[in-house]
Amino acid sequence: xxxxxxPVAAALAFGEARCAAGVAQTEIYFWQADAAxxxxxxxxxxxxxxxxxxxxxxxxxxxxxxxxxxAVLLGAGILCFEILTPVVAGGDAPGIRESFQTxxxxxxxxxxxxxxxxxxxxxxSDLTVGxxxxxxxxxxxxxxxxxxxxxxxxxxAAADLALLSRYLRYPSVAPDYRAGRAHGxxxxxxxxxxxxxxxVGEVAAALAAEARQLNWRVAPPMSPVAAEKLRREKYDNEDxxxxxxxx
Numbered sequence: 001x002x003x004x005x006x007p008v009a010a011a012l013a014f015g016e017a018r019c020a021a022g023v024a025q026t027e028i029y030f031w032q033a034d035a036a037x038x039x040x041x042x043x044x045x046x047x048x049x050x051x052x053x054x055x056x057x058x059x060x061x062x063x064x065x066x067x068x069x070x071a072v073l074l075g076a077g078i079l080c081f082e083i084l085t086p087v088v089a090g091g092d093a094p095g096i097r098e099s100f101q102t103x104x105x106x107x108x109x110x111x112x113x114x115x116x117x118x119x120x121x122x123x124x125s126d127l128t129v130g131x132x133x134x135x136x137x138x139x140x141x142x143x144x145x146x147x148x149x150x151x152x153x154x155x156x157a158a159a160d161l162a163l164l165s166r167y168l169r170y171p172s173v174a175p176d177y178r179a180g181r182a183h184g185x186x187x188x189x190x191x192x193x194x195x196x197x198x199x200v201g202e203v204a205a206a207l208a209a210e211a212r213q214l215n216w217r218v219a220p221p222m223s224p225v226a227a228e229k230l231r232r233e234k235y236d237n238e239d240x241x242x243x244x245x246x247x
Contacts, residue, residue, distance in 0.1 A: 001205035004221040006031045008039065008063050008074060013231035014222045015082050015143070015150055016066045022147030026085040026103075028211045029219035030204040036075035038167050039063045039154075041141060044071065045172070046242050054166050064241045067152065069125075069141030070171050077158035077189070079200040081107065081207060083151045083216075093149065096142060100125040103151045104140060106210035111137065111155075114206055115193040123175030127153075133177045135188040157203045158191040 011031050037060060040046050046062055049071040055062055074080065083103045087093045094102065101121065108119040108127055117129050125142070128134030140153035164183035178186055191198045208218045234240050 001030075001201045001208060003030045003032050003079065003200050003204050005034050006222070008033050008037045008061065009231045009235035010227070011080065011222075012039070012063060012065060012235045013227035015152060017227035017230055018082075018084060019143050019145045019148045019150040022145075023084045023086050023217075025217055026083065026214070027217035027219045028081060028083045028207065029222065030200075030207070031080045031082075031222070032076075032078065032200050033074035033080065035061070036073070036163065036167075037061045037063060038071055039065050039074055040071045040241075041069040042066055043068065046071075048172050049169055051167055051169060058166075060167060062241050063235055064243070065141060065143075067141035067143040067150070069139065070173065071168050072139050072154040073159065073164055073167060074154060075159070075163075077156070077160065077191075077200065079155040079157050079203050079207075081153050081155065081204070085149050085151075087146065087148055089147075093144070096144075097124065099142060099144075099149050099151060100140065103149075104153070106214060106216075107138065107153065107155070107207055110203070110206040110210045111190060114198065114203065115190055117193060122177045125151075126175065127155075128177075129188065129190075129193050133179060136186055137188050137190050137193070155203060156187060156189040157198050157200050159189050161187055161189060 038050055040049055112119040120128050122128040122134055125140045126136045127138035128136050138153050138155040143150040211218055
């Protein structure tokens with residue numbers, strides 16, 4: 001399956017705009033960052049979460065999502081997925097945990113089939129593999145608008161995990177199951193678990209197959225000009241991306 005390679009700012013702007021506009025049915029689409037990057041959560045202090053000097057030295061950009069959650073690495077070998085589900089006007093929207101459990105179920109099912117091991121949801125919304133506390137291979141976050149809920153994730157298909165320690169500090173807020181583990185001991189790429197080199201396209205195809213079984217729409221590649229104003233004024237704006245550091 002071909003996975004579109006996109007500038008991070010454009011992808012984040014499109015996701016926010018699509019969530020605000022709403023969808024007719026649950027849908028999923030995939031993308032990969034066009035270069036190594038780090039995305040922090042809406043409320044995070046970027047300077048606390050990242051190794052800023054290493055980002056600058058390597059020319060790696062930092063972006064701030066509209067959703068919550070922690071800092072994640074983006075780039076080669078990392079599959080980004082966006083799941084949008086409609087909120088019925090006048091109805092009760094599912095809670096945050098319920099939304100994660102429902103919308104991430106096909107992601108976990110696909111990963112389990114790929115690697116041949118049990119996949120669990122740990123913490124609030126991490127996907128992990130292995131016995132006991134498990135190792136994290138996918139971090140997710142959620143954005144809730146009046147018309148739709150967006151759950152998006154960064155899945156370590158075949159990522160260079162050494163970059164996690166180079167660019168990300170130990171998180172200021174960590175789930176109990178992490179138990180103080182450093183990035184290299186806490187995270188794992190699905191390729192390592194599967195014992196073979198996976199491509200982001202192969203993983204995306206497996207996720208798409210699970211989604212179709214639920215009658216989800218597998219969305220086509222997004223338009224590169226979608227949400228251009230939002231991209232320019234927000235996600236490509238360094239004052240937005242580093243704003244917690246500059247206060």
